[in-house]
Amino acid sequence: MSDRIFNLGAGPGVLPEPVLRQAQQDLWNVAGSGMGVMELSHRGKVFDRIIVEAEAACRELAGIPDNYRVLFLQGGASLQFSMVPMNLLPKGGTADYLVTGVWSEKAVKEAKRLGTVHEAASSADRNHSYIPPASAIRYSASPAYVHFTTNNTIYGTQWRTEPAPPAGVPLIADTSSDMYSRPIDVTRYGLIYAGAQKNLGPSGVVLVIVRDDLVEAGATDLPTMLQYRTHAKDRSLYNTPPTFGIYMMGLVFRWIRSEGGLAGMAERNAEKATVLYDYLDQSDFFRGSAEPESRSLMNVCFRAPTEELEAKFIAEASKRGFEGLKGHRSTGGMRASIYNAFPRAGCEALVQFMQEFERANRAAAVS
Amino acid sequence: MSDRIFNLGAGPGVLPEPVLRQAQQDLWNVAGSGMGVMELSHRGKVFDRIIVEAEAACRELAGIPDNYRVLFLQGGASLQFSMVPMNLLPKGGTADYLVTGVWSEKAVKEAKRLGTVHEAASSADRNHSYIPPASAIRYSASPAYVHFTTNNTIYGTQWRTEPAPPAGVPLIADTSSDMYSRPIDVTRYGLIYAGAQKNLGPSGVVLVIVRDDLVEAGATDLPTMLQYRTHAKDRSLYNTPPTFGIYMMGLVFRWIRSEGGLAGMAERNAEKATVLYDYLDQSDFFRGSAEPESRSLMNVCFRAPTEELEAKFIAEASKRGFEGLKGHRSTGGMRASIYNAFPRAGCEALVQFMQEFERANRAAAVS
Numbered sequence: 001m002s003d004r005i006f007n008l009g010a011g012p013g014v015l016p017e018p019v020l021r022q023a024q025q026d027l028w029n030v031a032g033s034g035m036g037v038m039e040l041s042h043r044g045k046v047f048d049r050i051i052v053e054a055e056a057a058c059r060e061l062a063g064i065p066d067n068y069r070v071l072f073l074q075g076g077a078s079l080q081f082s083m084v085p086m087n088l089l090p091k092g093g094t095a096d097y098l099v100t101g102v103w104s105e106k107a108v109k110e111a112k113r114l115g116t117v118h119e120a121a122s123s124a125d126r127n128h129s130y131i132p133p134a135s136a137i138r139y140s141a142s143p144a145y146v147h148f149t150t151n152n153t154i155y156g157t158q159w160r161t162e163p164a165p166p167a168g169v170p171l172i173a174d175t176s177s178d179m180y181s182r183p184i185d186v187t188r189y190g191l192i193y194a195g196a197q198k199n200l201g202p203s204g205v206v207l208v209i210v211r212d213d214l215v216e217a218g219a220t221d222l223p224t225m226l227q228y229r230t231h232a233k234d235r236s237l238y239n240t241p242p243t244f245g246i247y248m249m250g251l252v253f254r255w256i257r258s259e260g261g262l263a264g265m266a267e268r269n270a271e272k273a274t275v276l277y278d279y280l281d282q283s284d285f286f287r288g289s290a291e292p293e294s295r296s297l298m299n300v301c302f303r304a305p306t307e308e309l310e311a312k313f314i315a316e317a318s319k320r321g322f323e324g325l326k327g328h329r330s331t332g333g334m335r336a337s338i339y340n341a342f343p344r345a346g347c348e349a350l351v352q353f354m355q356e357f358e359r360a361n362r363a364a365a366v367s
Numbered sequence: 368m369s370d371r372i373f374n375l376g377a378g379p380g381v382l383p384e385p386v387l388r389q390a391q392q393d394l395w396n397v398a399g400s401g402m403g404v405m406e407l408s409h410r411g412k413v414f415d416r417i418i419v420e421a422e423a424a425c426r427e428l429a430g431i432p433d434n435y436r437v438l439f440l441q442g443g444a445s446l447q448f449s450m451v452p453m454n455l456l457p458k459g460g461t462a463d464y465l466v467t468g469v470w471s472e473k474a475v476k477e478a479k480r481l482g483t484v485h486e487a488a489s490s491a492d493r494n495h496s497y498i499p500p501a502s503a504i505r506y507s508a509s510p511a512y513v514h515f516t517t518n519n520t521i522y523g524t525q526w527r528t529e530p531a532p533p534a535g536v537p538l539i540a541d542t543s544s545d546m547y548s549r550p551i552d553v554t555r556y557g558l559i560y561a562g563a564q565k566n567l568g569p570s571g572v573v574l575v576i577v578r579d580d581l582v583e584a585g586a587t588d589l590p591t592m593l594q595y596r597t598h599a600k601d602r603s604l605y606n607t608p609p610t611f612g613i614y615m616m617g618l619v620f621r622w623i624r625s626e627g628g629l630a631g632m633a634e635r636n637a638e639k640a641t642v643l644y645d646y647l648d649q650s651d652f653f654r655g656s657a658e659p660e661s662r663s664l665m666n667v668c669f670r671a672p673t674e675e676l677e678a679k680f681i682a683e684a685s686k687r688g689f690e691g692l693k694g695h696r697s698t699g700g701m702r703a704s705i706y707n708a709f710p711r712a713g714c715e716a717l718v719q720f721m722q723e724f725e726r727a728n729r730a731a732a733v734s
Binding site: 009075076113224225240 | 370371378382387388391400406445448449453476480481536562569588591593606607609613691699
């Protein structure tokens with residue numbers, strides 16, 4: 001029996017167990033070097049192999065073309081909210097943002113500190129319970145770029161396909177909560193960023209994939225650390241990078257490959273989400289929060305009949321070994337985050353528990 | 368017998384073995400939570416205890432007063448090179464920098480992008496082989512702050528005591544390579560920053576200790592993530608912090624406490640450095656690089672009679688289990704980095720090997 005529970009937290013979240021087992025060994029002595037992985041010089045041969053292999057695995061998984069840089073940076077998506085406009089929103093220009101939740105709103109807020117923002121679409125009218133259809137998007141005349149958030153952890157919504165920006169306008173995506181959970185056509189994007197701590201690794205490292213022409217076009221009057229070109233030029237080794245986080249991402253990329261790559265992840269994640277959504281759709285006790293056609297395969301948000309029952313459900317679930325089910329404070333309810341590393345068995349066990357809870361508490365709901 | 372070698376690298380460097388053993392366990396299941404430490408929500412109870420205890424241990428070690436914030440940030444010292452002037456160098460103001468090596472120079476370069484810098488002293492005239500005496504420092508009329516680098520990894524020099532800025536002017540220090548290697552009187556400083564990866568933990572987390580009035584006085588027209596007040600207000604939890612790095616720092620702080628605290632570290636580090644410097648001082652084959660009164664207790668830089676012998680020494684040392692001895696490319700020679708976690712036995716073993724090498728190669732040096 002495992003001594004580990006089902007971790008349904010929204011992130012930092014569950015990591016693949018084979019990755020954790022490998023990391024346990026490498027913490028002490030990695031690759032026969034006599035040094036732990038955290039103790040390696042970032043300029044030495046052992047770490048060089050680690051970062052080169054991590055980048056290669058990252059590229060292989062999504063078939064990233066040669067005219068894109070793969071960068072391992074710090075500061076999370078939150079710093080990218082500023083680095084994107086600092087580098088790519090020229091003075092006097094306008095950037096278009098598609099607003100589908102709190103994280104998009106934070107990205108807008110930081111961009112507004114630096115220039116003009118046009119909200120080309122928003123789902124705020126129905127509390128971000130849906131993804132705006134293409135017909136609802138109104139781009140500005142000549143945006144510097146179009147920014148969107150692929151998956152919205154708080155509301156449990158996810159874009160099925162990329163929005164289509166005007167011809168020649170770079171598409172920029174915050175993919176923090178669904179990166180490499182499914183195939184992604186990098187050529188549709190100018191820049192992609194993803195904090196690692198949901199599907200890719202530990203917190204403290206953010207993956208940035210950026211097209212060469214945008215690196216080159218970036219502003220030059222910025223602090224060195226805030227220019228993409230600095231990190232592109234030095235392969236993420238301008239200064240000491242988050243070496244352990246990069247190592248972990250490399251392990252996770254290899255684990256994804258061993259599980260069938262991005263297609264394998266997509267299949268697995270769709271099956272896991274179906275287990276939960278199918279149950280929610282037939283339940284007259286629990287109900288899904290997001291509009292069905294916008295549902296996230298990563299964060300399944302749902303409600304019980306009353307807030308009292310929700311509190312009781314979360315408390316009993318915790319006793320039964322399901323952690324992290326409490327929804328975001330801004331929405332309430334429950335949220336089951338079922339990132340890449342979360343097992344299908346956990347979804348099935350959760351449904352079983354929800355059925356039991358439903359049976360035991362239906363009377364309370366009706367009364 | 369251990370399967371680990373003597374890691375004399377300049378950083379990321381050796382970590383305490385009891386800390387690594389603890390981390391190996393906690394990677395899988397921390398504090399009986401059923402989740403690995405990297406998999407914990409940064410908003411959950413288990414991680415909250417980790418960050419609260421890490422801060423408490425950090426405060427206890429140096430007796431940090433209540434009017435200082437302890438922050439765990441990202442981006443390393445390199446991002447602090449910019450955050451310091453962005454926050455604390457007002458438009459039209461001048462900041463004074465004491466230049467004692469490459470890292471000071473990088474700090475100057477970033478500050479110059481943002482405002483006026485006065486170099487109040489420099490050791491560049493003798494290739495940074497010494498720390499400027501107080502008599503050589505010329506402050507500007509009214510500096511916004513005075514910045515210095517406490518220890519210079521590349522040249523093997525270290526300030527014995529803090530420089531004394533003009534009355535009322537905040538002293539700011541990059542202590543990345545000697546933080547908590549000895550007692551530090553935080554009240555002498557306005558702001559202290561230290562990348563963790565030498566004495567405090569893994570790379571990817573930077574410790575910032577900043578006085579409240581400087582947090583409050585900081586510029587407000589900056590990206591949210593680049594304002595100290597953001598992180599001070601939210602106790603380093605404005606966004607997802609580098610949770611694993613913070614956890615590791617907490618373990619290291621507790622290890623330091625168990626080894627006698629900062630006084631214990633200072634005694635131990637002085638003894639270790641003495642083992643090496645005493646040998647260098649009596650050798651007519653090897654010689655120390657830094658001027659004796661400015662020698663670092665963290666990075667012992669030394670030369671052999673010829674570059675050929677240096678290359679041979681580094682190669683043979685590696686075969687004997689001493690890694691990371693190659694000096695920085697800008698200086699050449701050798702560097703033994705003997706941070707907190709490096710054992711005295713390693714210094715003694717290194718001297719023994721140096722004696723052997725000296726005996727075996729003296730003829731080559733004379734010829």
